[in-house]
Amino acid sequence: MTVDIRVVRAGQMYRYYLRETVxxxxxxxxxxxxxxxxxxxxxxxxxxxxxxxxxxxLAPGEEVTEAQLRNLFGERGRHPDAxxxxxxxxxxxxxxxxxxxxxxxxxxxTVTGVDFVFRPQPxxxxxxxxxxxxxxxxxxxxxxxxxxxxxxxIEDEVAVIRYGKDxxxxxxxxxGLVAARFRHYEARSGRPLLHDHxxxxxxxxxxxxxxxxxxxxxxxxxxxAASALYNELVAAEVCEELGLATEPRIVTPGRRPVMEIxxxxxxLIRWTSRRSDQIAACLAELEHExxxxxxxxxxxxxxPVVSERARAKMSQIAARKTRPPKRNTQPLAQLRxxxxxxxxxxxxxxxxxxNSLLEHARAAAAAIRARVAAEVDVALAAVxxxxxxxxxxxxxxxxxxxxxxxxxxHLALVLRGRRRAPGLDDQIVAAAISTHCLDISEPxxxxxxxxxxxxxxxxxSLSDLPARRRPPTxxxxxxxxxxxxxxxxxxxxxxxxxxxxxxxxxxxxxYERAVLAGVVVREKLRTTTxxxxxxxxxxxxxxxxxxxMPEQLLAPEPADPEHDDxxxxxxxxxxxxxxxxxxxxxxxTDMExxxxxxERLRHLQDAFAKVGxxxxxxxxxxxxxxxxxxxxxxxxxxxxxxQAHRPQQPGPHRGRExxx
Numbered sequence: 001m002t003v004d005i006r007v008v009r010a011g012q013m014y015r016y017y018l019r020e021t022v023x024x025x026x027x028x029x030x031x032x033x034x035x036x037x038x039x040x041x042x043x044x045x046x047x048x049x050x051x052x053x054x055x056x057x058l059a060p061g062e063e064v065t066e067a068q069l070r071n072l073f074g075e076r077g078r079h080p081d082a083x084x085x086x087x088x089x090x091x092x093x094x095x096x097x098x099x100x101x102x103x104x105x106x107x108x109x110t111v112t113g114v115d116f117v118f119r120p121q122p123x124x125x126x127x128x129x130x131x132x133x134x135x136x137x138x139x140x141x142x143x144x145x146x147x148x149x150x151x152x153x154i155e156d157e158v159a160v161i162r163y164g165k166d167x168x169x170x171x172x173x174x175x176g177l178v179a180a181r182f183r184h185y186e187a188r189s190g191r192p193l194l195h196d197h198x199x200x201x202x203x204x205x206x207x208x209x210x211x212x213x214x215x216x217x218x219x220x221x222x223x224x225a226a227s228a229l230y231n232e233l234v235a236a237e238v239c240e241e242l243g244l245a246t247e248p249r250i251v252t253p254g255r256r257p258v259m260e261i262x263x264x265x266x267x268l269i270r271w272t273s274r275r276s277d278q279i280a281a282c283l284a285e286l287e288h289e290x291x292x293x294x295x296x297x298x299x300x301x302x303x304p305v306v307s308e309r310a311r312a313k314m315s316q317i318a319a320r321k322t323r324p325p326k327r328n329t330q331p332l333a334q335l336r337x338x339x340x341x342x343x344x345x346x347x348x349x350x351x352x353x354x355n356s357l358l359e360h361a362r363a364a365a366a367a368i369r370a371r372v373a374a375e376v377d378v379a380l381a382a383v384x385x386x387x388x389x390x391x392x393x394x395x396x397x398x399x400x401x402x403x404x405x406x407x408x409x410h411l412a413l414v415l416r417g418r419r420r421a422p423g424l425d426d427q428i429v430a431a432a433i434s435t436h437c438l439d440i441s442e443p444x445x446x447x448x449x450x451x452x453x454x455x456x457x458x459x460x461s462l463s464d465l466p467a468r469r470r471p472p473t474x475x476x477x478x479x480x481x482x483x484x485x486x487x488x489x490x491x492x493x494x495x496x497x498x499x500x501x502x503x504x505x506x507x508x509x510x511y512e513r514a515v516l517a518g519v520v521v522r523e524k525l526r527t528t529t530x531x532x533x534x535x536x537x538x539x540x541x542x543x544x545x546x547x548x549m550p551e552q553l554l555a556p557e558p559a560d561p562e563h564d565d566x567x568x569x570x571x572x573x574x575x576x577x578x579x580x581x582x583x584x585x586x587x588x589t590d591m592e593x594x595x596x597x598x599e600r601l602r603h604l605q606d607a608f609a610k611v612g613x614x615x616x617x618x619x620x621x622x623x624x625x626x627x628x629x630x631x632x633x634x635x636x637x638x639x640x641x642x643q644a645h646r647p648q649q650p651g652p653h654r655g656r657e658x659x660x
Contacts, residue, residue, distance in 0.1 A: 001227040002120065007113075007216060008111070009110055010109075021182060022046060023037045023043065023329070024043035025188070042330055042332060043329065044183050046064035048178070048179070049147075049148065049151060049178075051155060056079060068180075077108060077202070078105060085099075085103040089102045106203065114200050117196070117197055118196050119196075120194060123268075125192055127238075130336075130340055138241045142237035146233035147196060150226050154200075159204065162212070162213075170215070173214070175205045177200060181198050182196065185329075189324065218452075224402075225401050228409050229425075236415070239365070242358065244417060245261075245369055246261060247368060256409070263360045263363060267349050270347075283314055283315055376424065382428050385429070385432050386435075386436035396457050397455055397456070399454065399456070400454065400456075438456065438457050439455070439456055441455035
């Protein structure tokens with residue numbers, strides 16, 4: 001993800017932010033005013049953002065002062081100008097207690113805010129670091145506007161204030177939120193890393209004028225969707241303004257590709273990933289310790305393979321263990337000169353490519369846009385999104401936010417840096433829910449009535465897809481290395497090879513099955529279409545697959561159609577070919593493990609013939625349960641049971657959240 005989140009608490013954590021984060025992650029000298037420290041560090045002053053500023057008497061873009069930060073984030077949630085308000089009330093004759101209360105925003109809290117960190121993809125901030133002044137300003141403006149759009153989405157769709165007993169009522173802050181944004185230019189390693197810290201206050205005003213606290217769990221739950229929206233927005237504006245295009249690149253085999261600017265050499269990304277290499281080396285040591293750890297009886301503590309969840313936790317440990325100390329910050333102009341010289345000397349990329357990086361990216365974008373048409377078909381996108389989310393989530397259960405995040409990733413993959421119509425992601429989610437998802441939530445509380453917390457699963461079953469194998473636990477043997485395959489016995493350690501020098505086996509990732517699920521369901525959609533609509537839908541399927549595929553995987557036009565697997569070359573509107581599937585099968589990517597043959601497709605199509613019956617049976621079962629619970633009450637029911645199972649109606653102060 002390119003958006004991280006961390007809570008901000010009053011006390012020591014706030015002092016850390018005031019001492020280092022607000023001055024570019026440097027070390028603020030003692031007794032140095034904030035603005036002077038920012039000028040010495042070469043970073044701009046913090047700026048206020050959010051629609052909630054109007055309620056507080058502030059304006060967007062105003063400079064953030066140290067006193068305002070202390071009041072809002074350090075003094076447990078007071079008005080940013082609480083000192084001025086308190087002085088005015090004291091001068092008007094109010095008591096000190098009443099004057100202090102006038103500067104408060106509701107109750108005092110311990111968690112005073114959350115820190116969102118926004119950073120674009122590496123290829124974007126490489127263009128920002130090596131480009132001219134105009135390119136730098138365009139990228140910074142796109143970065144700032146994307147942050148503003150994400151903050152607006154959080155204000156309108158995510159942020160809620162809980163109140164009432166046990167937080168039973170939830171209301172959107174109608175006046176918006178308040179945030180302070182601080183710009184940073186470099187990573188801890190000294191490499192370029194354009195990123196902003198957005199300190200979002202948890203204080204929000206309800207409809208009745210009282211101040212409450214934003215539910216931080218809702219912010220954490222929607223961080224992935226916020227990251228997908230930010231990536232999509234910043235890449236689209238940069239590409240449209242500079243004439244560029246994006247392409248999917250596979251960073252980790254088995255995981256989903258990431259969208260990067262086409263034409264930027266991967267060696268430059270490796271040049272910026274100095275920390276990534278250190279983390280990978282530490283992670284390899286942790287994985288070896290994990291698969292060879294034994295208890296006091298000599299038994300293996302864990303499975304001899306590394307699961308996806310265990311690897312994610314070990315990655316966090318490796319990142320903390322390899323974290324270098326912070327460096328003294330420098331002015332941006334000097335940093336850009338140093339970055340270019342360092343890249344020329346150490347990145348192994350030609351000097352003319354680094355000096356004309358934007359021109360190389362524009363040439364690659366012209367080739368992509370001439371060959372790959374951005375076709376967004378809402379029905380087919382809903383298939384991809386539902387299949388991916390169903391497979392990627394444990395147990396096949398998910399919420400709307402999972403569909404929304406995947407829909408935004410899908411749009412970024414298909415559009416290749418083009419802007420989209422507003423609300424297209426919501427259309428895809430609505431189509432996925434209405435067509436391919438089954439509501440299995442059983443609300444017993446008010447929160448269960450909200451659309452954001454409805455629980456869904458797919459209407460079709462993917463039990464016929466390749467399942468993740470759970471390996472057996474072999475007897476521990478210190479002289480045997482972990483097995484190369486989870487289902488195979490452990491092989492003897494090669495002589496002369498130290499521990500940790502073999503490849504640690506890992507459980508296959510779920511994204512491979514998710515890709516296959518989307519292909520299978522699309523193929524079923526195509527084969528079950530009525531005869532009159534086959535040609536149009538088939539063309540949409542092929543164009544949809546082409547748009548969502550890396551251009552290096554696109555099969556070229558055959559010179560002689562008679563020798564193209566004896567398939568007749570069809571017209572453009574009659575395209576029912578498997579060119580995209582053959583390209584996937586022939587490519588050396590994470591798709592090659594899927595073994596997507598024609599026989600496999602026919603076998604899966606037969607399995608999906610039972611889809612309609614299973615969906616109807618499941619719907620009838622849930623309907624029967626609902627009817628039974630509605631007709632049952634001939635026997636006496638305890639009042640507490642009635643209260644527990646009766647869906648609670650929205651309270652008088654719920655406001656706009658009733659439809660969510």
